[in-house]
Amino acid sequence: MENILVVENISKKYKNYQALKDVSLTIRKGDIYGLIGRNGAGKTTLLKIITSLSKESSGSVQLFGSNNQKEFIKSLERTGSVIETPVAYDNLSARENLVYYSKLRGVVDKKMIDDTLKLVDLADVGKKKTKHFSLGMKQKLGIAIALLSQPDFLILDEPINGLDPIAIVEFRDLLKKLNKEFNITILISSHILSELYQVANRFGILNDGKIAEEMSKEDFEKLSRNMICIEVEEVEKVTPILEKITQSAYKVISQNEINVYDPDIEVTDFIHHLTEHKITINGIYKTGIDLENHFKALVDGTNQNLPVKGGKMQ
Structure with a gap:
């Protein structure tokens, strides 16, 4: 099976603080990979390195089999991400945000905007400004922005943090739909284990900057x-x-x-x-x-x- 992401011996040091220590993991095509870890375990740091928002101190990251920096940057075009907070503009509506990002990314298919809003269940919010959205709506909009370029790989950092139970169920259903119907491989970090277990088929447990264990859902069910x-x-x-x-x-x-x-x-x-x-x-x-x-x-x-x-x- 094709490897979408291969992380090998990634370390990250900030002055006297070692955020990541020889982290290695592999995500295969079709996975919903759950990155589990307490707050401060290094999840966001790792996701930033994978998406080139931060530079590793040592180690390597391969996306879609990239063998050099040029190929890696090209592979990032096939990746959508929502890290830390959604990147929507508060004074714009959901549609206005997508129009802005479609222009920024050179998306010429205007139908894509309407299709994406419908996919994340934001087609009927009208002109309501993003600053008046619930947290769940903001998370959906963040995913909509990430989906505009039709990525093959979606990376989400703590997307269910702070959501109410209904919003969590809706979000879970959306991720499953993206994975099954649109063949999008997903990497999702969280410290809410019970919810991550509902959607992920493989898990990596990150603790104190290190991968303590990787396992499939089948492995865990045997365990x-x-x-x-x-x-x-x-x-x-x-x-x-x-x-x-x-x-x-x-x-x-x-x-x-x-x-x-x-x-x-x-x-x-x-x-x-x-x-x-x-x-x-x-x-x-x-x-x-x-x-x-x-x-x-x-x-x-x-x-x-x-x-x-x-x-x-x-």
Whole structure:
């Protein structure tokens, strides 16, 4: 599958502050890629470097397979972005803003303006000035401006931040439509994990200027299956038993705790096998993880949920 964006070992330093540290990620054609990170993690800095609004200290960015600076600048023409705040003019209406930007970008198809307003559901706002728009309307207008040049790749920085629940649903539906019906690959940053999970098919978790993990939605759904947590006196006596009674992955969490990732086996079966081998069980229960817990564990440096068959003592 074609790579739309390849970021390799990007670092960014401001005097004594290291904003990004050897960040690498890949976005493929058709992705809605969710860049997850707390405020201050480096999301906006990375997006600015990708769109050439800021210069990296080291590393490289490839857009649409660009191999040099000239090709990269040309590839930016296929990219639309809304970073930090929408670029609309407050004293102009939605249509007037699009007319202005169409002239600036050499868009000669006037029908494109009306089609774009209709696409983002701003066709009926009339002469209402942008300064009187709700936050959701301003975000839609920002996307409309980005869509004027019919980009293949759309980059959005915290677009759902501050939106009310209805506006978030509308925005989510718009992104899905752009991706599915117009074949636009999307990179969207946010710290609102639950909403990002609704639209993205791949995720990159950015923490303290570094990519802590990349995963697909399918990977996470496998990870989030039920697991059995076992608390015992000596975990090293349990692992040989697990090798015999289950083909599932497991991970040793500590000297007294082990997680078994088995969707089928029952807790009572484990109790039977362990007691049969005279293993003292201090606790045993079924649980699962969700994206927010996984994210929190990663950024707190306590992530121990990834299944590892035959995991070693940690």
